Amino acid sequence: MDQSNRQHRQKISAAFQPCGRLRRHSIVALLTLVLAALCAPVCWAQTSEVPALAIDGLGKGLAPLDGPWQFHLGDDPAWAAPALDDVTGHSGWEQIAADKPWGSQGHLAYAGYAWYRRHLKLSPAPGAAPEFSLLIPHIEDVYEIYWNGTRIAQHGKMPPNPSFPNTEPPQTFSLGQARDGVLAVRVWKQPLVSFDSGEQGGFLALPKIGSAAAVAAEVVANEYRWLHSRQYFFGEAALTALVAMLSLVGWLRNRDQRVLLWMAVFCAAWVATVVLIDLRLPLSFNFAIGWLQPILGLRDVGLWFLLLWLLQLSGNRRVVRFTCALAIVMMVTSSLDGSLSSVDVSSAASAHAVQVTDGFLTAIFTLSELYAPVLVILGMRQRFDHSRWLVAIFAFLSQMMFVVRIALSQGSRFTHWKIAQRIDLPLFYINGNPFTISTIFRLLLLISIVYAVYRYLREEFQRQQAVEQDLLGAQELQRVLIPDSLPSLPGFSLTSAYRPAQEVGGDFFQIIPLEEGTLGSTLVVLGDVSGKGLRAAMAVSLIVGTTRTLAEFTTSPAEILAGLNRRLHGRLCGGFVTCLVLRLDPDGRCVIANAGHPAPFLNRQEVAAPGALPLGLIPVASYEESTVHLETGDHFVLYTDGLLEARTTAGELFGFERLRALFSGSPNAEQATEAAIDFGQQDDITVLTLTRLAVGEQASTQLTAPEPAPA
Amino acid sequence: MQATTKVTHRTATAVSGSSVAILAFSGDISSASKEVILGEYHRLDGSASKVLLDFTSVEYINSSGIAIIIQMLLEAGKSSSHAFGIFGLSPHFQKVFTMVGINKYAALYPDESAAIAAL
Numbered sequence: 001m002d003q004s005n006r007q008h009r010q011k012i013s014a015a016f017q018p019c020g021r022l023r024r025h026s027i028v029a030l031l032t033l034v035l036a037a038l039c040a041p042v043c044w045a046q047t048s049e050v051p052a053l054a055i056d057g058l059g060k061g062l063a064p065l066d067g068p069w070q071f072h073l074g075d076d077p078a079w080a081a082p083a084l085d086d087v088t089g090h091s092g093w094e095q096i097a098a099d100k101p102w103g104s105q106g107h108l109a110y111a112g113y114a115w116y117r118r119h120l121k122l123s124p125a126p127g128a129a130p131e132f133s134l135l136i137p138h139i140e141d142v143y144e145i146y147w148n149g150t151r152i153a154q155h156g157k158m159p160p161n162p163s164f165p166n167t168e169p170p171q172t173f174s175l176g177q178a179r180d181g182v183l184a185v186r187v188w189k190q191p192l193v194s195f196d197s198g199e200q201g202g203f204l205a206l207p208k209i210g211s212a213a214a215v216a217a218e219v220v221a222n223e224y225r226w227l228h229s230r231q232y233f234f235g236e237a238a239l240t241a242l243v244a245m246l247s248l249v250g251w252l253r254n255r256d257q258r259v260l261l262w263m264a265v266f267c268a269a270w271v272a273t274v275v276l277i278d279l280r281l282p283l284s285f286n287f288a289i290g291w292l293q294p295i296l297g298l299r300d301v302g303l304w305f306l307l308l309w310l311l312q313l314s315g316n317r318r319v320v321r322f323t324c325a326l327a328i329v330m331m332v333t334s335s336l337d338g339s340l341s342s343v344d345v346s347s348a349a350s351a352h353a354v355q356v357t358d359g360f361l362t363a364i365f366t367l368s369e370l371y372a373p374v375l376v377i378l379g380m381r382q383r384f385d386h387s388r389w390l391v392a393i394f395a396f397l398s399q400m401m402f403v404v405r406i407a408l409s410q411g412s413r414f415t416h417w418k419i420a421q422r423i424d425l426p427l428f429y430i431n432g433n434p435f436t437i438s439t440i441f442r443l444l445l446l447i448s449i450v451y452a453v454y455r456y457l458r459e460e461f462q463r464q465q466a467v468e469q470d471l472l473g474a475q476e477l478q479r480v481l482i483p484d485s486l487p488s489l490p491g492f493s494l495t496s497a498y499r500p501a502q503e504v505g506g507d508f509f510q511i512i513p514l515e516e517g518t519l520g521s522t523l524v525v526l527g528d529v530s531g532k533g534l535r536a537a538m539a540v541s542l543i544v545g546t547t548r549t550l551a552e553f554t555t556s557p558a559e560i561l562a563g564l565n566r567r568l569h570g571r572l573c574g575g576f577v578t579c580l581v582l583r584l585d586p587d588g589r590c591v592i593a594n595a596g597h598p599a600p601f602l603n604r605q606e607v608a609a610p611g612a613l614p615l616g617l618i619p620v621a622s623y624e625e626s627t628v629h630l631e632t633g634d635h636f637v638l639y640t641d642g643l644l645e646a647r648t649t650a651g652e653l654f655g656f657e658r659l660r661a662l663f664s665g666s667p668n669a670e671q672a673t674e675a676a677i678d679f680g681q682q683d684d685i686t687v688l689t690l691t692r693l694a695v696g697e698q699a700s701t702q703l704t705a706p707e708p709a710p711a
Numbered sequence: 712m713q714a715t716t717k718v719t720h721r722t723a724t725a726v727s728g729s730s731v732a733i734l735a736f737s738g739d740i741s742s743a744s745k746e747v748i749l750g751e752y753h754r755l756d757g758s759a760s761k762v763l764l765d766f767t768s769v770e771y772i773n774s775s776g777i778a779i780i781i782q783m784l785l786e787a788g789k790s791s792s793h794a795f796g797i798f799g800l801s802p803h804f805q806k807v808f809t810m811v812g813i814n815k816y817a818a819l820y821p822d823e824s825a826a827i828a829a830l
Contacts, residue, residue, distance in 0.1 A: 530774040531742075576778050578811070596811035613812040617781055641774065641807075651770060655803050683773070 050087055052119035052180070055209065059125035062135065062210035062218055065118055065183070068095035069203075071102065075113035075186070080146035082182040086117050093117075098203040101140065109198030111351075116185040116202065122178055124211070132175040133215040137205035138168075139187055141285070146184040147175055158188055159346030166288035167280050170222055172215050190285075191351035194359045195409040197421065230278070232433040236443060237274040243450060244268040257460070259309040263453050266302030267446070269295050289341040297334030297365070301327040303372055303395065310391050310452045311379025319378060323371075330368050337361040359410075366406050372399040387455045390448035398441035405438075474537040481537075481544050486701035487511055489522055491586055493691040497669035497704040499642075499677060500684045506536035507640045507684035510544055512551050520586045523551050523560075526688060527579035527597060527615075528640045529572070539572060543579075557581035557593035558623040561615065565595065568616035576614035580638060588630040588692055593623045598644055601637040602628060604664035606656075635666040636690040642683035646676040654679050666691070670704040716744035718751040723823075725761060725830040732759035732793075733823070737768035740776030752783050760793060763826050764817070767799030777811055784816040798826040 050070055055063045070086040070093050072079060079086075086093045096105045102114060124130055134145065141164045142156035153173040156164030175183075189201040208218065244267035251260035272295045275281065276288045304323050308314045340358055345351040376396045384392060401423065409420035426434035486494055489511075498507060506529035514521045525547050529539045543564060550563045560581050568577060578597040584590050592600070592607065596614030600607050610624045630636055639659075646654040654676055662675055669687040676685055693699065716738045723731045732755050736748070755762065764780070766772075772780075787793045795817035800808060805819055813819075820826035 528774065530778055574778065574782065575775070576781070578774070594810075598810060611809045611812040611814060613781065613815075614778075617778075617785060645773070647771070653771075653803060656806060 050117075050119050052121045054121040056121075056123045057125040058122070058132075058210060059128045060211070060214050062208040062214050064206045064208050065098060065120075066206055067097075069098050070094075070117040071096040072115045072117075073107065073110065073113070075115070075188075079115045079117070080149050080151070080184045080186070082148045084117075084182075099206045101200045101204055102202040103197070103199035107201065109192055109196075110201055111189045111191045114187050114189070114202060116187065118183045119181075120178075120183055120209075121180045122209070129211045129213065130177045131212055132178050132209055133212045134173045134175055134183075135170055135208040135210070135215045135218055136173065137170045137207065139185070139203055140201050141190050142188045144186040145173055146182075146186070147178060148181040149184075152176075159344075161344050162188065162190060162346060163284050163286060164190075166283050166285045167277060168282070169226070169280055170219060172219060174212065175209075191345050191355060193355065194362045195406065195412070195420075197409070197412045226280075229432050229434065232430065232435070233274075233278070233439075236439075236446075237271055237278075240267045240446060241271045243446070244271060247453075257457065259306065259453055259456055262302050262305040262309065263449060264302075266299055266306055266449070269299035269302055270442075273299070286341045290338040293334040293338030293341075293365075294331060297330045300369065300372070301330055303399075304375060306449060306453075307372060307375040307379065307391070307395060310388055310449070310456060311375065311384070312382045312388075313375065313379050316378075319375075323375075326368060326371055329364070333361050333364045333368070337365065362406075362410065366403060366410070369399060369403045369406065372396075373403075385455070387448070387452040391445075391452045394441060394445040394448045398438075398445045401437065401441060470534050474534040477537050477541055481508060481540050482705055483509075483511065483703070484705065486703050487513055487522070488699045488701060489584065489690070490520060490699055491588070491693055492584070493693055493697075493700045495669040495689045495702040495704075496687065497673040498684075498686045499673050499681065499704075501532070501642065501681055506530065506532055506540065507642065507686040508540045508543060509638075509686055509688060510547060512548060514551065514555055514583070521555065522584045523547075523555070523557075524582050524584060524638065524688065524690075525560075525579065526638045526640065526686065527577055527595075528642075528684065528686075529577050530575040530614075531573075532684075535573065539568075539575070539577065542568070542571065543577060547581075555583055556625070557583055557591055558625045561593050561595045561623040562621060565615045565621045566619070569619045570616075572616040576616045578614045578641070582638075584690070588634075590628050590630055590636070591625050592628065593625045595621075595623055598639060598641055600639075601659070601663045602630070603635055603666075604660050606660075630690070630692040632692050632694045634692045635663070636692075637663050637672070638688040638690075639672070640684060640686045642681065642685035643672065643676045643687060645682060646679045646685070647682050648680045668702060670702070673704070716740055716747050718747050720751060720755070722759065723763075723827055725827055727830065729761060729830075730759040731761045731763055731827065731830060733763045733765055735765035735768065739770055740772040740779065742773075742775035742779075744776055745779050748779055749783060752786075755793070761830050762787070762793045762795050763823070763830075764795065764797045765799050765823065766797065766804065767822075769799070769804075772804055772807070777807070777813075780808075781811065781813060781816075784813065788816060794830075796820055796826045796830060798822050 053065065053067055070088070072086070072093050074092075078084065085091060088095050096102060098116065098118075102110060122132055124132075136143075136155075139155070142158050142162055143154075144151055144158070145153040152175065155171060156162065187202050192198060192200070208215070210218070244264045247260045247264035247267065251257055251264060254260075273292060276283065276292050276295070304327065308320065308323055313319050337358065340354050340361075343350060343354050345354050373396050376392045379388075379392060405420050405423050408417050412420060424436055424438070426436050427440070428435050482498055483496075486496060494511075496509065498509070500507070507527070508529070509524070509526040512523040512525070514523055527543065529536045529543070531539075546564055546567050547560060550560045554560060554563075561579060564577075564579065576596070579595045580592065580597040580600065582590055582592045582600075592609055594609040595612050599609040607626070607628055609626055612623050613621060615621075644654060644656070644659055658679075662672060667675070667689075669689050672687045672689070673685050716736060719735045719737075721733050721735065723733055725731050734751055740748070784795055787795060797808065797813070797817045798820040799822065800819065808814060808819060818829065820829060
């Protein structure tokens with residue numbers, strides 16, 4: 001205001017300069033005094049008008065439109081008129097500065113319409129371009145510019161259904177060959193949301209005036225300063241985007257590594273907020289805020305699931321279930337909060353409804369933010385290595401600071417607390433780049449997460465390598481245990497097929513020619529260990545070794561089963577083994593004992609075999625024997641339940657009826673196995689077929705087995 | 712994909728007037744069912760000396776599921792606390808249960824009324 005008065009006084013003294021030239025002449029001086037005395041009432045009358053800001057001789061530079069502006073709350077189209085009586089104190093007009101919002105100049109938390117007016121006297125420097133342009137750094141939120149009562153520009157859309165850019169560079173507007181006149185700015189500020197301090201609205205920084213070239217140069221300089229002061233910030237965003245992209249590619253290549261997916265979500269969400277808010281893209285406020293809320297929610301969800309994996313909480317079902325439920329609540333809440341931005345708030349009723357809903361949703365959002373620190377506390381029951389400690393510490397600190405910042409900013413226009421604003425103040429600058437406490441925590445959290453995920457994946461890789469080594473060992477073991485060739489059985493054509501469902505299955509079979517005292521009999525053993533993998537393979541190795549040992553002492557299938565049961569009891573970790581043992585004599589006599597295994601088929605009929613508990617469940621068990629005679633051309637089939645219980649994707653079982661129909665066609669082992677695989681293999685499948693040959697026919701064997709694993 | 716095992720507990724009265732606990736299973740029964748099946752069995756109090764296992768709503772039982780049923784029956788046999796009956800099995804699984812000798816530890820019935828009448 002002092003500067004304006006000084007300019008006003010200079011203007012008045014300039015007006016009287018011609019009178020000074022007559023001082024040598026006393027008469028003229030006297031007349032001058034008289035004239036001055038006559039003019040005095042006129043001059044005093046002028047002081048009751050609004051003083052104009054005179055900008056003379058403006059060349060290449062820019063002049064700030066500083067000093068007091070006439071200001072009026074409310075809206076009236078007549079306020080654009082240059083001849084309006086806007087004298088301070090008249091008709092509600094007052095004076096405020098244009099370098100800070102009206103909220104900090106006595107109109108705290110005001111939202112709605114208001115008008116600014118400034119009387120100007122413009123004159124270009126000799127030889128300078130006669131046109132003037134206006135540079136507006138930022139006005140909240142929508143505005144129209146009038147020059148001498150004529151609207152020359154509009155920025156954003158006034159209510160109803162208001163719309164305005166979210167963030168943008170300073171705007172320029174041409175005034176043409178303007179000289180003296182009144183610049184009027186009509187402003188509309190949208191209703192405040194829960195975290196607004198109230199110190200908002202209208203001009204946030206001084207507008208400037210100058211030639212079009214000077215204003216354009218200032219815009220370029222402003223862009224440079226803006227970019228320069230955000231070098232670090234955009235560098236951090238680019239780095240985070242790279243981490244997000246690599247994590248996503250890593251997850252797409254190995255979907256089991258969900259920690260990579262959550263790191264991609266966590267990083268990408270933050271990068272998306274930078275794109276929406278900080279890149280000065282021409283996005284409307286409604287669009288940007290509408291998407292910002294769910295993206296912030298997604299970032300939190302990403303962090304929660306990252307913490308679940310990194311802090312070893314993913315095995316805790318209750319915590320995982322609660323996290324999933326809270327993630328749904330968070331995404332629904334934040335999406336609803338974001339959708340509020342699309343509601344037309346130009347009426348008082350809708351604005352109030354939006355404010356209340358926003359407050360409610362923000363309260364849920366803020367409380368949910370506490371979940372990351374809670375996960376850290378839950379995870380601290382585990383033993384962490386240093387990388388997980390770093391994640392725990394920085395996740396806790398950054399989220400707690402975020403919660404404090406949000407919580408304290410809620411309703412700050414009522415509490416007038418400034419702590420949230422102080423948290424956002426830079427702690428220091430590096431090369432003109434500000435570093436706030438949020439910036440520092442965010443960077444430390446990102447680094448600690450990347451480091452912890454790297455260590456986690458390295459541990460997983462080492463664990464996987466160990467498992468693969470075990471599996472290779474088990475495959476090698478199984479290759480030894482499943483015969484890679486079949487002995488010739490005089491008088492029989494023998495086929496076998498073995499198809500494991502997993503890399504290492506639990507089916508087994510052995511064909512053991514008995515000692516000479518048994519007149520060329522052969523022991524056939526077929527079974528299935530419940531379970532799969534290395535544990536099943538180890539059980540099979542125990543069974544095969546035990547069977548071969550027992551076969552040296554007895555040729556009775558029932559005794560062999562009883563002996564196997566004794567040795568297996570307590571060694572199968574709650575599992576069991578179904579097993580069929582038969583002794584085949586050259587004359588076609590076949591003695592069968594069964595421990596819970598599917599009975600064999602003779603031609604298309606199931607051989608009657610008494611039910612019995614599988615091996616390994618009780619310490620002592622006895623088994624019954626039954627005998628059948630195989631005649632010339634008889635087709636005898638032994639199989640495991642993988643054939644019987646093959647299932648379609650709809651859940652339909654292969655079942656006994658299909659089995660009966662299949663065996664009625666006397667298939668060989670490979671044909672029977674393929675039929676079940678085509679139907680829908682769920683488990684290991686092993687089939688053995690024996691066909692009694694006529695006298696003189698040559699015995700034959702055929703074996704189908706998986707390829708040995710490469711060494 | 713396997714359907715989750717669910718177990719519900721209800722009570723019926725046998726012809727003799729004694730109380731019968733019925734554990735009704737649904738979904739698939741596999742190794743993942745161990746906790747829910749044995750947990751529900753262990754929660755049975757001593758008020759019912761007879762227990763019926765209802766498989767009417769069971770879609771599939773694999774070998775690990777059969778091992779769980781056998782484990783429960785063997786456990787009951789050791790403590791002699793409950794007499795078991797089974798009903799609601801499909802013909803396929805009736806045959807499988809017979810094959811593995813479960814019928815030596817629990818009688819198999821076609822449906823609930825037959826089971827209640829026999830107890």
